[in-house]
Amino acid sequence: MNRRRVLQGIGAAGVGTTITSTAWQAETTVAAQETNEDIPISTQFYSYRDTGLSVPELIQKAADAGYDAFEPYSVGANTNVNPILRAMDDTGLEMSSAHISISAVEDNTEAMGKTFSQFGTPTLIDPGSGPDDWGNEAAVIDFAERCNAAADMLAEYDLEFGHHNHDAEFAEIGDTTGYDIFAENLDNQVQIQLDVGWALVGGRDPISFTVDHSTNVRSLHMKNMTVDPQEFTEIHEGDVNMRAVATAFRNTGDTDYLVFEHDAPENPLESMQIGADWLEKLNQPWQPGGIGAIEGADTHPAKLYSP
Template sequence: MVDTAVQLYTLRSLDAPVPELLDRVGAAGFDGVEFAYRVRESPVEEVLAALDRNGLDAASAHVPIESLEDAPTEALEDGFDETVDLYDRLGVDTLVVPWLDAEQFESAAAVDAVATRLNSLADALGAEGVRLAYHNHDQEFAAVDGAPAIERLIDRTDERVGFEVDVGWALVGGADPAALIDRHADRITHVHVSDADLGRGESVALGEGDVDLDAVVASARDADCEWLVYEHDDPADPIASIEQGARALRDALV
């Protein structure tokens, strides 16, 4: 069974504490939430209470790679230990690196260096009972030695490194998202269900762009993915966006 969640980045423009955002997520009908930044703005106990009263599970959390590689500094409040501890208290078992700059995917050597970093983090997190995953945008689909960089990255990372395929960004990058999920089914833990209008080059509501949602959901099911995570990068009305996203996912899962 595939559960549905929402990436809290979708609600980032709302001036409300995380527990209130979780109330909105629960009301929209999702099964869980993928945390992003701002989690430390509210006491952990209040976040846990909001998860409980809304019947929400913690699907995963997006965490900057610097927080997993570095010790705390003035510029970086949390390091590895602090990050692992926080999300352990919130019941999160998968931490996702959400972004690496485009230059990390411009050459074979650069991709191999990323793979080494992710393998090292997977080792460190595995010792803490936590999984690591990587979330793509479109830069990972740049051609490297005649193939998309993401293919080299998957090939050169340990099987303990999972992948959270963002289908909208994969499409923008020139890939067939459903085929990508099919090809690497054993490595994909989560699917970011977003949509994109290729003509306008922007994020749109599910069903209003060029992503084949039914094909993506079917592939996610076949791959035994645990979570379909809804995200809209820049919704005009965030609450209407997550409500529409929840409906679209429910219809696609019927």
């Protein structure tokens, strides 16, 4: 984990779900950008599952592309860790996090804890399991309590636990969503890794969710998608305003990683490089006139999608 506290208290200060106002921009943008610190960038190795490359080989590719860290999905308690550790040592990359099911953590806590603690302090993130019906409030709360318990189990090994969303989590329950109820019932130490593409497809503005639940949202899956038709795209080609998302995330407080992912790339390694290049552009210091490296980029948080 490589947490950088940039600005505290946006969520606690009472920022609501509508965050596009001039007042919010005026109060936060200048203060948040005074440090101009980069958010470390990582990449989810599921994006490269069809390349035939091993985890150590992908670590080298990620380092060459310019990433600070990586996020595996195929490492477990029985993995030979030595080649991975050598690749990390050779490249200087960190393991930002790893996708591990909550059931694996519950059923084999000691083995998982001992295995992943060898990699530093990566957050173990459930990749998207949960209640069968995210529209059922009781089921959502029960699952949040499971996540709280899993985090307590891993704390003995100085590891944290989190959850990654898809679109089903945003099913409506009254005047809110299942994932909002989930977030409200999490202990502070449980992380949410917000997949911004799936959130948008699910009907939830990723910016407002990030601000509303800033205590728990500590990494973002920077996955871009189109809403209609629902398709995966390169990071700069979908309906998500990635600059606005990154700016809002920078403003909210505890910011661990921006994690690039593309679920269906035509050329996985080319997408890896595109993702790294754009995440570095998104990390450029704020400028009133926009970001020169991104033509037409909006440096202010704004509504992401207008059908």
